[in-house]
Amino acid sequence: YSPLANRAKWTSNVVTYRVVSHTQDLPLVVVNQLLAKVLKMWSDEIPLTFKNVSWGTADIMILFGRRSHGDAFPFDGPGNILAHAFLPGRGFGGDAHFDDDEHWSYGSRRGVNLLSVATHEIGHSLGLLHSSDPNAVMNPTYRDVDPKNFRLSQDDINEIQKLYGKRNNS
Numbered sequence: 079y080s081p082l083a084n085r086a087k088w089t090s091n092v093v094t095y096r097v098v099s100h101t102q103d104l105p106l107v108v109v110n111q112l113l114a115k116v117l118k119m120w121s122d123e124i125p126l127t128f129k130n131v132s133w134g135t136a137d138i139m140i141l142f143g144r145r146s147h148g149d150a151f152p153f154d155g156p157g158n159i160l161a162h163a164f165l166p167g168r169g170f171g172g173d174a175h176f177d178d179d180e181h182w183s184y185g186s187r188r189g190v191n192l193l194s195v196a197t198h199e200i201g202h203s204l205g206l207l208h209s210s211d212p213n214a215v216m217n218p219t220y221r222d223v224d225p226k227n228f229r230l231s232q233d234d235i236n237e238i239q240k241l242y243g244k245r246n247n248s
């Protein structure tokens with residue numbers, strides 16, 4: 079049970095992100111467009127703006143790595159854990175790491191769908207924990223999705239708005 083009051087969250091309403099390293103599985107431009115779509119899915123629901131930076135330290139540092147990749151949580155080869163992310167905070171806080179021993183795909187039936195995994199990881203980067211709702215992006219287990227109609231579940235929206243409030247699209 080983690081009372082909302084002391085849940086990790088970003089206190090600034092501008093959060094920076096930087097893609098530090100890429101996967102060979104998808105073109106750079108596709109990964110960047112996909113991430114922008116993921117960030118928009120979340121920021122559409124809350125009063126928070128993402129800003130892409132191309133150098134230096136960003137709040138959310140995004141990387142693809144294999145096995146030991148610079149933190150105390152080495153990846154495990156193909157399958158099993160697909161990615162991990164740190165809750166909001168300084169240093170590693172907010173960072174999202176993807177296991178490059180997975181075959182990352184976007185739309186094709188083969189491989190792991192980067193759209194759904196990245197949406198889950200950015201949920202952690204924003205402070206979300208796991209949900210037991212089988213349809214929630216924040217469910218602990220990966221499910222393949224159809225990118226054409228992939229979107230946040232109501233549970234995901236409720237949980238992120240509990241942390242940051244609603245975005246007033248006035």
Ligand SMILES: CC(C)C[C@H](CS(C)(=N)=N)C(=O)N[C@H]1Cc2cn(c3ccccc23)CCCCCCNC1=O
Nearest residue numbers: 157158159160161162163194195198199217218219220
């Ligand atoms: C929800 C994801 C996007 C992110 C999470 C990791 S995290 C830190 N970001 N919550 C993840 O990778 N979960 C595993 C959980 C998992 C499922 N199994 C496992 C077998 C071994 C180890 C882990 C697992 C059963 C076999 C299927 C393995 C492939 C799919 N893996 C998963 O669903």
Ligand SMILES: [Ca+2]
Nearest residue numbers: 155157159177
């Ligand atoms: Ca893995």
Ligand SMILES: [Zn+2]
Nearest residue numbers: 147149151175
């Ligand atoms: Zn890591």
Ligand SMILES: [Zn+2]
Nearest residue numbers: 198202208218
């Ligand atoms: Zn998770």
